[in-house]
Amino acid sequence: MIRRTLVVLALGAFVTTLDNTIVAAGAPSIGRALALDVDALPWIALGYMLPFAGLLPAAGALVDRWGRRPALTGALLAFGAGAAVGGVAGSAWLLVAARALQGVAAAFLVPGLLSLLRTNLDARGRTLGAAVWTACLAAALALGPALGGVLSEYCGWAWIFFVNLPFVVALLVLLPGTVPPGRTAGTRAPPAPAMVLVTASLVLLTTALAEPRFRLPLLAAGTVLGVAFLVRERRARERLVPAALTGNRVFLGSLGLQLLWGLGISGVFFFTPLLHQEFLGLGPAGAGLPLAGVAVAVVAATPLVPSAVARHGPFRTVAAGLAAVGAGLLALAAVNHVPALWPRVPGLVLIGAGSTFTVPMTSHALDVVAPRYSGTASGLLTAARELSSALGVALIGAMLTSVRAVRLAAGAPAGAALAVGYTAGLLAAAGLTFAGALLAVRVPGTRPAETSSPRDKRAVP
Missing domain, CATH: 1.20.5 (Single alpha-helices involved in coiled-coils or other helix-helix interfaces)
Incomplete structure (x- = not known):
């Protein structure tokens, strides 16, 4: 059961996060095919992120009410349908509509899957499960642009969406042996x-x-x-949000950290492949490939997280991770004027390694909530991350296009103007991430009585 749960968590985290970034390197190709300008490209991502983030608080409560298996089965079928329609879309509105359907489905998928940390695993298993979840999440953020670039360049941009289908099939096969069919005891219908x-x-x-x-x-x-x-x-x-959650300072602190982390990196990840194409002259595949260094750093740093938490505590570990992410963003800003690729790699690697140490934002927050609220809590945590992802793309995009327009008006070349706007976005993202590091050290510690095992008297059998 434990291994099966970890596999389901890994697949779910990867595919739902992959759809946030896989369009980044392929967006220029999609834009050319559908006659979209630069200002319209973020909507390819936002079409997925907005319903995902907006529905998560309600979806988490509905998953608790309906039961995880029926909610997850329906969400997987809708997610696959959206991927199939997106791959054959011949117009911008149909593509955005398909992305929106996937976003709605992901809003139910993520809290349903993430709540398995609380219901299927004990306290030690939750730390491992959260590490797997966050590692796959960060890997998908990093590998998405590279994979999207390769598929777009060599197979056609439609495969950016078709690649979701094998994940959907695998999860549908694994669900019956992992997720119990009934609903969580003691839940009520959330207020409409x-x-x-x-x-x-x-x-x-x-x-x-x-x-x-x-x-x-x-x-x-x-x-x-x-x-x-x-x-x-x-x-x-x-x-909609139980008082047991809103009155929990550890849980609320984790929500704030999710927001600041997502604001700090999501917009940067989305626009990095565009910069690599327009400023460095790379193709779609080459433009996204450097972000693979982030994924390598995530995998390398993941085994170090449990010992760091045991030695320094969860939120000091998170603070160090966020500080490392901020340092990586500043390192990128310092070399962004250089029209070469390799000086950017150390900053990207530092961002990936730092992100790995933010794992306790999720695992520790779920440790302090009762199992009957696990779906709602998971939905709120993911809503904070996805909302920050959408806000990050929108905010960094607004800064980038505004600064770019000023530089173009001053006569700067298009690629150089984009690079200056990207630097402004990097500096803003670094500031937000350092703010998260400061917040992390101020989140209060957890009393031992607030943590529990899924085998305790409150757990669902």
């Missing part, structure tokens, strides 16, 4: 008004960053709905 308010608010706020023409009204509408959600949660008897 709260689900609508939080989903609409998150989607509108994130869209505002990516759509400058309607930024102010989108921000206003998203803020109003967000405040309405908070007011309702404070007053309602039936809450």
Whole structure:
């Protein structure tokens, strides 16, 4: 059961995260095929990220209510359908719609799979499972652009989407022996008004960053709905987010760390292959390949995480990892003016190694919640990461295009103008990541009584 659970976690983490970044190196090819300009390219990624991030808080609660196996089965079928439609799409709107279907499905997949850390594994197994999950997540972030570039250059961009299908089939085969058929005991139907308010608010706020023409009204509408959600949660008897989670400072601290980590690296990862193509003159495959160094660093550093947590504690380990990520971003910014590839590799490797040591953000946060809230907690943790991914792409994209436009107006070559905008994005991302490192050392420690095994009296048999 333990090995099977780890395999399911690895496949699920990899494929759902892969769809965040696999379009990065292939986006220029898709743009040429569908006649899209640079400003429209982020929507290929945001079409997936927005529904993924926006639905996660509600989806996690629904997974607890419906049961993991039926929720995961339906989500996998929808994810595969979206991948198939995306591969045959002949227009921008159909491609974005297919990506949105995949995003909706992923919103149910991730909390359902991640909650297995709490229900299928004991405390020691959760640390290993979280390490596997985060390693596969970081590897997918790093390998996605390289894989997308290779597929786009040698097989055609449609295979960027078709490559998801083998993962879907494998997970469907493994589910029956890994996920129990029943639903978690003691769960209630999540309140529909709260689900609508939080989903609409998150989607509108994130869209505002990516759509400058309607930024102010989108921000206003998203803020109003967000405040309405908070007011309702404070007053309602039936809450979407249980008080056991909102009153847990360790869990809330982990949410904040997920947001800052995702803001720091997601936008940079999305635009790095574009920079490599436009500034360094590489093809799609070569443009994404350097990010493979991030994946190598993740794999190399993963065995070191448990001993670091045992010696320094979870959040000091996370702080060190975030500081390393910030240092890697600064290292990239320092050499970004150089029109060569290899000076960038040390910074990328440092980003990958540092990201590996952020594993306790997930494992420790799930340690301090009861099993009956594992789906909701997993959904909120992943929502923080995915929301930050969408915000990161939108924020770094807005900075990059704004600075690029100023440099173009001043007569700079197109590639050099893009590089200056990318540097501005790197500096902003580094600042956010260092802020996460400072937050990590201020998250309170956990009392032993707050952790438990899935075999305790609260666990689901």
